Amino acid sequence: xxxxxxxxxxxxxxxxxxxxxxxxxxxxxxxxxxxxxxxxxxxxxxxxxxxxxxxxxxxxxxxxxxxxxxxxxxxxxxxxxxxxxxxxxxxxxxxxxxxxxxxxxxxxxxxx
DNA sequence: CCCTTGACTATCT
DNA sequence: GAGATAGCCAAGG
Numbered sequence: 001x002x003x004x005x006x007x008x009x010x011x012x013x014x015x016x017x018x019x020x021x022x023x024x025x026x027x028x029x030x031x032x033x034x035x036x037x038x039x040x041x042x043x044x045x046x047x048x049x050x051x052x053x054x055x056x057x058x059x060x061x062x063x064x065x066x067x068x069x070x071x072x073x074x075x076x077x078x079x080x081x082x083x084x085x086x087x088x089x090x091x092x093x094x095x096x097x098x099x100x101x102x103x104x105x106x107x108x109x110x111x112x
Numbered sequence: 113c114c115c116t117t118g119a120c121t122a123t124c125t
Numbered sequence: 126g127a128g129a130t131a132g133c134c135a136a137g138g
Contacts, residue, residue, distance in 0.1 A: 026120085026121090027119075027120055027121085028120070028121065028122095031120090038121090038132090038133060038134075039120095039133085039134070039135090040120040040121065040133080040134095041118065041119095041120050041121095041133065041134060041135075042120095042134070042135065043119090043120080044118065044119045044120060045118070045119085045134095045135075045136085046119095047119055048118085048119060050119095056119085059119075060119090061119085061120070061121085062120075062121055062122085063121085066119085067119035067120080068119065074119080078119095114138105115137105115138085116136100116137090116138085117135105117136085117137090117138105118134105118135100118136100120132105120133080120134105121131100121132080121133080122130105122131095122132085122133105123129105123130085123131085123132100124128105124129085124130080124131100125127100125128085125129080125130100
């Protein structure tokens with residue numbers, strides 16, 4: 001199988017389903033992990049039709065901002081779900097609870 | 113075909 | 126670091 005057809009390659013769902021709580025992945029990363037480099041937009045299309053069970057909210061842009069319009073209902077829903085998992089926000093960017101954080105962040109934490 | 117549309121990205125100002 | 130720009134690629138009109 002080498003292309004996204006009407007149904008998306010289940011590998012995409014699989015990758016998303018395996019993102020650990022408190023962590024996030026970018027569209028492009030997911031595409032690569034599923035074996036489709038450069039297919040970030042397809043992942044985006046896949047997410048818009050994602051099954052109910054999928055942790056869609058753990059998918060963010062490569063720059064770590066959320067893909068929805070700032071302040072929109074969808075944006076607020078996603079940010080809330082992420083916060084429930086202990087994720088922090090540095091401005092509009094997601095800051096995951098990565099064990100290997102910089103000394104700076106260890107000492108001062110992310111901005112509020 | 114040609115053009116537009118996206119829950120996108122890397123790169124350059 | 127925030128905008129703008131140019132790639133990207135399947136779908137649908």
